Amino acid sequence: MNSKYLDLLVQKYDCEEKVVTEIINLEAILNLPKGTEHFVSDLHGEYQAFQHVLRNGSGNVKEKIRDLFQDVLFEKEINEFAALVYYPEEKLQLIKNHFGNEQELNQWYIVIIERMIRLISHASSKYTRSKLRKALPSQFVFIIEELLYKTYQSTNKEQYYTEIVQQIISLGQADKLITGLAYTTQRLVVDHLHVVGDIYDRG
Template structure:
C-alpha cells in the first residue's frame, strides 16, 4: 500500500483531483485511436545542407503524394507541380508567380485559389492530429485565421460567406503572402510527425552547421550519431587527435570554409607553420581531392596540401 501511495503522490503533483486524471486518461485514449502519423528516416547527410533542406521540405515525396490524393481528379500535372513548389518554397515561388500577373484581379484570383487549395490539403494533413498539436505547430501571427479555416465545419453551409470573407479580408489587407507561407510551413511540419536522423551529419559537405540549426527547429526527432559526428564532438571537446583528424579531412576535401567561416576559427597560424616547417618537402602526396568543376590556382592547392 505504501508503495502505491508513493506513486499516487507523484501523480497528484500533475493531476490534483479525480477529474484531472479522468480528463487526461480520456485524452490519451482518444489520441491512441488517431491514425498513425508518418515517420521519416534520413541518413548520411554528410553536410549537404541544400539537399537535406529540400528533402525535409517535401517530406521525402510525401507532400506530392498527399497533393495527388486530394487533387488528382481536379488538377493537371502542371498545377500539381506548381502547388507542390509553393509548399516547398512558398516565399520564392509566390513572388515569382505574382511577377507574371499584370492585373489586380489576376493576383487576387491566384491568392484566393492558392489559399483554398492549401486549406483543403491542410485539412487532409492535420486530420491525423489533435487540434491542440496542430495549434502548437501554427505560426502564432496567423493561428486564429488558420484554425478557423482548417477546422471549419463542412456540414454547416451557412458559414461559407464567413470563410469567404476571412480569405478576402486577408487578401485586401495584403496578408495573403504571410498566410500562404504559414499554411505551407504547417503542412511541411505535419506531413512528417517524427524524424529519425541516422548519421553522419558531418563529413565532407560544406554546411553541417546549417543542418544542425535546421534540425533544432524540428519538434520531434531522434539522432543516431555517426563516426564523423563523434569525431567532431571529440574535436569540440578539445581532443588534439580529433582536432588533427578533422583538419586533415577538411583540408583533404577542400572544406576548410566550414572551420573558418562557420565556426570563426582562423587557420592562418597553421598555414604559416606548415609553410615554414614543410616548405622543402614534396607535398604531392597531400594534394586535396578536388571535383572536376572546382578550379584553384596552384598556390591555393599548395596551401591546402
C-alpha cells in the same frame, strides 16, 4: 493505483476531473494512426539536398496533394502547387510577377488559400487538434482554425468565411498566411525525423 503515481498526479492536477480528462486524452491518442517517420543517413554536410528532402517530406507532400487534387488538377498544376509548398517565399515572388493586375492575383490568393487549408486538413488527419494547433503559425491560429473547421453542409456562415479570406488579402497578409501554411504542411507530413550516420563531411 500506486500511491507514488497518485502523489505525482496531485502535483500536476488539482481535481479528479482534470486527471480523468488527461487519462482519456492519452488513451485515445494511443489509438491514432502512427505518424510518418523519416530516416535519413550519410548527409555528409549536404545542406541544400537535406533541406530539399525536409521540405518535400521525401515525396509525402506531393503524394498528399495528388491524393486530394488528382481529379481536378493537371500534373503540371500539381507540380506547381507542390513547389509552392516546398519554397513558398521564392515561388510567391515568381507568381506575383506573373499576374498582370491585382484582381487576378487576388483571385489566385482565394483559390490557393482554400487549397492550402484542404491540404493542412488532409496532412493533419493523424493528429489531435491540440497537436495541429501547436504546428500552426501562431499569428494566424484563430483564422486557420476557423477555416479548417468550416462546415460545408450549411450555408449560414458562408459569407463569414468569405470575409475572413477577403480581409486577409485586403490587409496584405496573404503571402504570410500562405507561407505559414506551407511550412506547417512540411512539419505535418513527417511526424519524426531520424538522422542516422555521417552528418558532417569526412574530415
